Amino acid sequence: MDSARMRFTGGVVAVSLALSLAGCGKAPVKSKTVQGPAPGGSLSLAPGINPGEPLCEDDLNDVIMISPLTLPSGVDTPPGCRLGFAVGRANTILKTEDGGATWRRMTPRAPKGADFVEVTFTSSSNGWAVSSGTLLHTSDAGEHWNPVPQLPGNFYYYGSGSGTATSYHQMQPATYGNRIYRTGHDGRQWTALAAPLPRNDYQSMFFLDDQRGWVTGRKGGLALTTDGGATWLKADIPGGGNLEQIQFLTPACGWARSVREHCGGPWSSRDGGVTWKALDAKVPSTWTIEDMQWISESTGVLLLLRGDSSVITLTTDGGSTWQELGICPPDVKSLTMPSPGEVLAVGARGRLYRLSLPKPVMVKIPTPGTLPT
Numbered sequence: 001m002d003s004a005r006m007r008f009t010g011g012v013v014a015v016s017l018a019l020s021l022a023g024c025g026k027a028p029v030k031s032k033t034v035q036g037p038a039p040g041g042s043l044s045l046a047p048g049i050n051p052g053e054p055l056c057e058d059d060l061n062d063v064i065m066i067s068p069l070t071l072p073s074g075v076d077t078p079p080g081c082r083l084g085f086a087v088g089r090a091n092t093i094l095k096t097e098d099g100g101a102t103w104r105r106m107t108p109r110a111p112k113g114a115d116f117v118e119v120t121f122t123s124s125s126n127g128w129a130v131s132s133g134t135l136l137h138t139s140d141a142g143e144h145w146n147p148v149p150q151l152p153g154n155f156y157y158y159g160s161g162s163g164t165a166t167s168y169h170q171m172q173p174a175t176y177g178n179r180i181y182r183t184g185h186d187g188r189q190w191t192a193l194a195a196p197l198p199r200n201d202y203q204s205m206f207f208l209d210d211q212r213g214w215v216t217g218r219k220g221g222l223a224l225t226t227d228g229g230a231t232w233l234k235a236d237i238p239g240g241g242n243l244e245q246i247q248f249l250t251p252a253c254g255w256a257r258s259v260r261e262h263c264g265g266p267w268s269s270r271d272g273g274v275t276w277k278a279l280d281a282k283v284p285s286t287w288t289i290e291d292m293q294w295i296s297e298s299t300g301v302l303l304l305l306r307g308d309s310s311v312i313t314l315t316t317d318g319g320s321t322w323q324e325l326g327i328c329p330p331d332v333k334s335l336t337m338p339s340p341g342e343v344l345a346v347g348a349r350g351r352l353y354r355l356s357l358p359k360p361v362m363v364k365i366p367t368p369g370t371l372p373t
Contacts, residue, residue: 049309050328052351055103059331060088060346061117065100065338066124069295073208074165075123084338085142086346087116087129095142100344100352106142122163126185130158132173137187148187153179162207169193174203174217180229182210193229206246206254214273216243216256224273226251237267237276247294248273255279255300257292266292266302268319279319291345293337301325301343303335312343312355326355 064070065084068077082099086092091113094103114131121127129136129145135158136145151170159173168187171180178200181190202217214224215232220240223232237243241261248254256267256276265281266289283289287306294300298318304311310332313322331348338344345353 050326050353050355052328052347052353054350055086055094055346055352056088056092056105056350058088058090058092058109058350059348060086060092060094060333060350060352061115062087062119062334063336063344063346063352064119064121065336065344066121067338069340070121070336070338071124072122072163072165078124081124083124083141084344085119085121085127085129086352087119088346088350089115092116092350093119093129093136093142093145100354107136107145118161120161120163120168122165122168122185126163126168128161128163128168128187130161130170132157134158135161135170135187139186148183149190151181151190152192153177155179155181160204162205162213164207164209167207167210169205169207169213171202171205171215174201176200178202180205180213180215182229193225195225195229195231198223198232198234204243204245206248208248208251212248212251212272214246214248214254216246218242220258222246222256222273222276226272233274235274235276239263240267240276243267245292246273247292249294249297253297255292255294257289259288259290262289265289265319266300281313281315281319281322290333291335293335295337295340299340301335301337303332303345305330305332310345310347312345314343314357325357326353328353 063086066081082097084096084100086094091107091110093107095106096103114134116129116131118130125139125141127138135148137148138145157173157176159171162169167182169180169182178197180193183190199221202215205215207213211228212226216222220237222235222237224235225232241258243256243258245257252270252272254269254273263278264283265279267276268279269276287304289302290305291303299316302313309330310328312325314325315322332345333347335343335345341357343355
């Protein structure tokens with residue numbers, strides 16, 4: 001999942017089971033929608049498993065719906081925004097302007113083309129799609145995607161990216177380098193952060209703003225900066241496992257996710273990432289934690305893989321208790337929670353999965369720098 005997702009602008013949101021996503025103020029696009037296999041396709045699913053909706057024939061790796069919960073803090077969402085994007089194999093970038101009812105392919109399909117694994121938006125107009133060998137940028141809400149200029153130094157492969165209200169950060173894959181590069185919204189000029197990372201095997205990062213950032217990696221590896229990368233403090237998590245995702249809602253409140261070798265759930269910090277404790281989500285050691293998103297200190301979702309299926313679970317009490325929202329096939333890759341009432345996920349064979357909370361949830365959306373409840 002994209003690392004720039006989950007910020008807030010102020011207010012209170014309450015939604016019901018019958019939630020529908022809002023619109024970006026544009027008339028519906030009258031172009032050919034993406035056609036996938038017939039509903040159900042060739043899937044053979046056990047009763048109770050969500051078969052999903054086919055969007056295309058290629059595997060999808062990441063999805064984002066533009067909302068106040070998925071844009072950086074301080075960025076306004078256009079009234080009634082219904083934009084969303086999904087990316088994946090074969091040079092696939094899909095766009096919806098009606099909350100996911102219909103989708104368009106924005107890049108030509110290429111069976112041997114880029115395998116996009118991450119999509120990030122820093123505003124409703126500016127976005128980034130990342131594959132190992134390609135970094136594309138859009139400045140017109142995903143209508144056109146263009147490769148960015150070659151980054152400085154020996155930068156040939158792309159790893160995790162993270163956006164803020166004013167900039168976008170890019171790192172290389174684990175073991176390929178120990179520098180992070182920053183650019184403005186246009187992606188034309190890139191500058192390396194002043195200090196190198198303590199290690200060269202970090203594989204994910206998250207920047208809350210241009211001063212505060214975190215990186216995670218193997219064997220519980222974690223480091224943080226509070227001065228825009230001028231210095232880095234190592235804050236490894238003993239027994240943290242392979243940390244593949246990190247997210248902060250405020251300078252103090254954050255979570256980290258290990259895929260395997262976890263302690264039954266994600267890790268939680270309340271002091272800016274200096275110390276961490278494991279949340280007990282009752283995840284068996286044989287299961288993997290594939291994705292997560294938190295929209296407040298109390299409310300978050302996990303995507304779990306248990307071998308024969310994927311399970312999406314929800315907490316509304318900060319991780320003390322968890323409830324199952326739905327079961328999907330075992331090849332779901334990523335989820336997004338664009339509102340407190342709905343979760344969308346994508347996976348193999350171009351499928352989209354929708355899940356609604358079993359009852360309305362009230363979430364206070366704080367102003368930047370305050371802790372959500």
